Amino acid sequence: MRGFLHRLATVAFMSLALASAGSAAEEKKPHRLAIQVDQNDPQVMNLALNNATNVIEYYRGKGEDVDVDIVTYGPGLHMLRADTSPVQDRIKRLKELAFPGKIQFSACNNTKQGMEKAEGKAVSILSDATIVPSGVVQLMELQEQGWSYIRP
Template identity: 50%
Template structure:
């Protein structure tokens, strides 16, 4: 293992001009997992901002994880609101919303901080193809 690390050479630090972009994946209706995603976002933001490095963070929800962004259901609504003010973006999957509407007859009402994307999975693919780091807590 040490040989592999030695062959890879030193890891270059992120330059102050280069923004760090992170996509965080939430697909479980689990308050602990949702809080872990928010903690990850907060910790990464704090770390890089202390170094003067700009940070972009997008939390992408789909499937059961969409409950993170549904008004009246989200166990982390107050944290979503606070972190949105700090610049974290929250994306909700339109495919999941359509499935909920088909099942229940009602379109889910999202938190004001949520933006709708056509597909959560496709959004994660697009962000990774654009060079964003991927985290799944």
């Protein structure tokens, strides 16, 4: 009888261990990517958009969610300026490709204000973009929240 109880306890323990491992595997870490654009270079902007598209399509193919934030500041703000963006058509297409809320384009307000002061006129940002107080702070805070970071 004692051997039977020992085997029963062992089986029960193993079942609990397997159940715990199974539920841990089901709890997938969210995929979140921050992409920095700080250059007024169409090649860099297109590379950032290519990276975002590839990541979204990869995880969509696996049936997994991914959030992407393309953060622009300094000369890279031109990517999101309505009057100077060489990639605004691609941004619109990518916004349509991604599930709602899965991609964000962040425009640095510090840079925007600096450009407005230097140019003596208001700077218009694309409607697909969100103005954040500081691009650098946005990147920093996303990384502190566990987002992956790349700079094309």
